[in-house]
Amino acid sequence: MPNDEVPDAAGQAEQESAELDAAQAALNRMRQAAQSRGERRVRSASVHRQQKKAARSANQRSTSGSARDPQGLGGILNRMVAERGWTSPVAVGSVIAQWDTLVGAEIAAHCQPESFDGSVLQVRCDSTTWATQLRLLSTTLLTRFESDLGPGVVTKIQVLAPTAPNWRKGGRTVNGRGPRDTYG
Template identity: 35%
Template sequence: MSDAEVPETIATYLRLRGLEPSRRGAWRKRQRRRNDDDENQPFTPGRDPGSLGDAIDVLTKAHGWAPQLAREDLVRQWEEVAGADTARHSSPVSLVDGMLTIQCDSTAWAKNLTYMRAHILTQIVTRYPEAGVESVRFVGPDVPTWKWGRRSIPGRGPRDTYG
């Protein structure tokens, strides 16, 4: 089988694989030419292996994972940012458009943490600048709503019920 008889798709595949036809009809691997470049010589500068941390750092920057990893570190290390006592009574819930929402055990904790908002936001921005946190919102616990169900009516209802 000569080069003229081989279809173009197969010839392209063989060329990419580094194969070329021999005179006897068998396919053989092309031999690479040896270069005496410095990069191929042992014990030359630049041949030492890099550290794993450097490789992961390059990988995270190349794929744009740094902001997501910073947000996950913030959630994971919330106790270090807010303090042990505060972290026992609050936890980060969401981060949407630069707004970090913190859910607290009670409305009293939510109100007191609003007074500490500047300090907590400063801690977050200095420790995790790539997280993209611009503001912090503190909310109380989830409470049941009385607006739904069989016995609810639309609107505000009667106003003077406890008179």
């Protein structure tokens, strides 16, 4: 068998690389000719498709696309609260729910929010000492509420006195007689 009929593997690899180099050289000549004519190079179709696909997926992440696409529960609730104008009632609820983190553990151990009247927060303390302390801290707490919850949610803190024991037992009472022998 003659030697020129069956090329070895090394010869075949040399021939393929020469063909690839020839193709690259021809491509480079074409690019130079186009550039000399003033034509500009455009993206290849595959790069163009990839960029369009990336833009489409980024767009779908920002907007859900269709109303039937699944959405996160948090996004649905935020949209529903905003559409119905419930932002301040939700913020009021968050004051009561997050009271411990908003005011700190020490204040929360002795003072608890009772109710809201408009934007006035009513807080009941367990002693007159803590009621006085909370009155002194009210401006600091209001600025913290404004920064954490937003402006206008809580505009005033009304401190309520601690509750005294009720000595009335039953439906009928006599005025002016006092607790009588309850102190032993």
